[in-house]
Amino acid sequence: MTHDPPPALRVQGLTLRYGSVRALDELYFDVAPGEVVALVGPSGCGKTSLLRCLTWLQQPTGGLIEIAGAPLGQERLPSGAIRRQSRRHIDRLRHRIGLVFQSLNLWPHLTARENVELPQRVVLGRSRTDARVRADAILDRLRVLELAEKVPGQLSGGQKQRVAIARALAMDPALMLFDEPTSSLDAELIQEVLSVLRGLAESGTTMLVVTHEIGFARHVAHRLLFMDQGRIVADGPPAQVIDHDPHPRVREFFDTVLAFRA
Numbered sequence: 001m002t003h004d005p006p007p008a009l010r011v012q013g014l015t016l017r018y019g020s021v022r023a024l025d026e027l028y029f030d031v032a033p034g035e036v037v038a039l040v041g042p043s044g045c046g047k048t049s050l051l052r053c054l055t056w057l058q059q060p061t062g063g064l065i066e067i068a069g070a071p072l073g074q075e076r077l078p079s080g081a082i083r084r085q086s087r088r089h090i091d092r093l094r095h096r097i098g099l100v101f102q103s104l105n106l107w108p109h110l111t112a113r114e115n116v117e118l119p120q121r122v123v124l125g126r127s128r129t130d131a132r133v134r135a136d137a138i139l140d141r142l143r144v145l146e147l148a149e150k151v152p153g154q155l156s157g158g159q160k161q162r163v164a165i166a167r168a169l170a171m172d173p174a175l176m177l178f179d180e181p182t183s184s185l186d187a188e189l190i191q192e193v194l195s196v197l198r199g200l201a202e203s204g205t206t207m208l209v210v211t212h213e214i215g216f217a218r219h220v221a222h223r224l225l226f227m228d229q230g231r232i233v234a235d236g237p238p239a240q241v242i243d244h245d246p247h248p249r250v251r252e253f254f255d256t257v258l259a260f261r262a
């Protein structure tokens with residue numbers, strides 16, 4: 001008998017409350033290795049909160065997260081009790097998820113190459129040589145190797161975004177998370193970054209992408225999760241959800257978005 005690999009991500013009953021606000025309300029979903037999932041929903045529905053919990057930047061109020069089969073943050077003991085993990089244990093696991101934020105967060109005083117090298121050395125303990133070889137290979141793959149010696153202030157928005165993606169990829173993550181990766185960019189740079197994401201998708205990178213780019217969701221993602229008020233209200237093939245999902249909030253959202261594009 002063969003065993004399927006564990007999901008790249010498993011989320012069970014994930015809940016996050018800010019006081020009386022239920023930012024995440026018992027989410028359940030898996031992401032399979034190699035799967036590209038678009039996460040779509042109106043502003044304030046909990047998309048960023050979900051990505052923050054998945055990287056333990058925000059500790060969830062309840063529920064379980066597994067990265068490639070390994071529990072993150074807390075785990076269920078054979079007795080059924082839930083045990084909280086140590087900070088060290090969590091920090092060792094967190095790097096298995098690469099997060100690329102909406103706002104660019106490169107270190108301004110380091111070159112592009114140093115930005116990609118440093119976390120590999122500090123977090124993964126790679127040698128300077130190994131980290132550099134890996135950094136250059138990935139910068140090359142994202143077509144920014146010729147900019148390796150520049151600091152972020154000398155790069156365009158799209159170039160900085162590529163370096164930020166390279167930095168996350170260099171950590172060999174089980175899963176890449178993107179939070180509206182194109183929202184701070186102007187029109188031509190949006191296409192540039194979307195084409196980078198498309199290339200990652202085609203090479204089998206597992207991704208969860210928060211996006212309002214419906215064309216990207218439709219043509220690149222394998223699956224679309226639609227969130228509303230902290231819940232997943234639709235989960236299916238992108239074209240199916242975009243064009244036909246009957247949930248009123250889903251219809252309202254896409255009918256509005258698609259009307260503006262016509």
Ligand SMILES: Nc1ncnc2c1ncn2[C@@H]1O[C@H](COP(=O)(O)OP(=O)(O)O)[C@@H](O)[C@H]1O
Nearest residue numbers: 018021023041042043044045046047048049050
């Ligand atoms: N640090 C915070 N403190 C209190 N409420 C928050 C905080 N961050 C987000 N929220 C609330 O949680 C909900 C989800 O927000 P967020 O995850 O940012 O949504 P999205 O990314 O989908 O726009 C919103 O109601 C928001 O106001």
Ligand SMILES: [Mg+2]
Nearest residue numbers: 047048049179
């Ligand atoms: Mg957000």
